[in-house]
Amino acid sequence: MYGALWRVLPGPVWVRVLLMIALFLVILTVLVLFVFPWLNTFVNVNDVTVGT
């Protein structure tokens, strides 16, 4: 999987490394901004009120 990605990326080694890092940062940004907040709404460790 990652091996295939590495072979698909163009350019010399240092360009590929930079591309991999950039790709990771883009995915991380999407996770932090959209996926994690959505996922957190299902994590029920946060009940702080009393009620029936």
Add this chain to the structure above:
Amino acid sequence: MVPAASGPRRVSVVGVIGELLITGGVLVFLFLGWQLWLNDLVVGAGQNSAGVTLSHNLRGSAPLHAPATAPPTTKISFGDPVVAVAPGDAIQFAVMYVPRFGSDYARPISEGVGTTKVLNKNGIGHYPGTQMPGAVGNFAVAAHRTTYGAPFKPLATLQIGDKIYVQTKDGYFTYDFRGLEYVKPTGVGVLEPVPEFPGVPATDRVLTMTSCNPMFSAQERIIAYAVLESWQPTSAGAPAAISATVAAKG
């Protein structure tokens, strides 16, 4: 030299499954780091700066320190506290200062205890129907103890005599911490005008803070009680213990 394999390299199914599992594990740790640390810090800092801004708006042009007319040793009484009317849902109307939680601790208090509108965003929420700051009865609030800025994270570190300050547009209310209680999530008795004594007419002015217990669990609730010790109108300036926090720039 090993001769290059002819044609595209074969991708093994087991290899892909293994990489997917590793990726999944990394994602779980990333999520935990975000939830417990990054998001907590970001939301908490946002709440603090919102508290500082709100504090300035509530104070308006009133002086930070009382005019030096009386000797500082004299205890001035301002009569019965001025009690505000509860605002609309999710509107921020007060700021809470707790020196035990940090010298820069200034978190806004909003009306309502809705999860998405108040607790996950603004921080501290006021139970609708309970009394307002300074009123005879029970001023009951709730906030997270973990995640989303966790305004009540150090709730269990409060000690007898610790002061909890609440600032409204009318003045500063100094509450004196009395003790902790642990109840089931259905323990609505803590919201009574006299906590845990339904129907008893109130004479004290109580502050009740609720949060989750144990931390990272929804099994129980931790309750902190404080009783109004004194109040001073906005024109009299902020109590000395929090004047530096009140003066902080937003």
